[in-house]
Amino acid sequence: MPSLKRAGAYAAGVVIALSAGLFAAPLAMAATVAESGLPAFTIAGDTIPEPLTAQPGSAAAGKLVIEDRKLGNCLSCHAMALPDEDQGNVGPDLHTVGSRLKPAQLRLRVVNMKDVDPLTIMPAYYRVDGLHDVSKAFAGKPILTAQQIEDVVAFLSTSTTTGAVR
Numbered sequence: 001m002p003s004l005k006r007a008g009a010y011a012a013g014v015v016i017a018l019s020a021g022l023f024a025a026p027l028a029m030a031a032t033v034a035e036s037g038l039p040a041f042t043i044a045g046d047t048i049p050e051p052l053t054a055q056p057g058s059a060a061a062g063k064l065v066i067e068d069r070k071l072g073n074c075l076s077c078h079a080m081a082l083p084d085e086d087q088g089n090v091g092p093d094l095h096t097v098g099s100r101l102k103p104a105q106l107r108l109r110v111v112n113m114k115d116v117d118p119l120t121i122m123p124a125y126y127r128v129d130g131l132h133d134v135s136k137a138f139a140g141k142p143i144l145t146a147q148q149i150e151d152v153v154a155f156l157s158t159s160t161t162t163g164a165v166r
């Protein structure tokens, strides 16, 4: 009975979302964020000052994550200096975002834009707790890995005033 099975998975998701909600308030006051299964990182102001990985991000790898419709899918909402024809304008234009925001600021925005704007529609790319209606296949996994976050940050931080297509 597929419909019953779906309802069960949905109910489990709600319980997870509710219990995450119970812990959300004390967590929000702490500077260090430790979510189930993900290494902890520290938020300071509107930044995550330290890289999430020891290996530095690669802008070339970040470009692929950004363009991949099944990974970042960033171009569905943002325009960037990339050759893809199908670029969205729901979010701000990111051609020169590396001139406006430091890598530490970019890191928090890609990890979890909701920390900057709680009402944003941008997905949190490195978060597993407090998500709603997550299918079983994705439960407990962030959309991007820590290395992919660093790669995306590397691409964005090298997207500066020239805005040249890469």
Ligand code: HEC
Pocket (backbone or CB within 6 Å): 066, 072, 073, 074, 075, 076, 077, 078, 090, 091, 092, 094, 097, 106, 109, 110, 113, 117, 119, 120, 121, 122, 123, 125, 152, 156
């Ligand atoms: C569903 C649409 C959507 C998707 C997908 C999306 N974003 Fe966003 N993004 C937004 C919106 C809307 C904002 C504006 C912030 C707000 O909502 O307050 C934003 C803001 C940003 C900002 C801050 C820009 C600024 O000028 O302050 C960055 C950086 C960013 N997004 C990067 C990304 C990257 C990288 C990806 C892919 C990994 C991505 N976004 C995917 C909608 C999206």
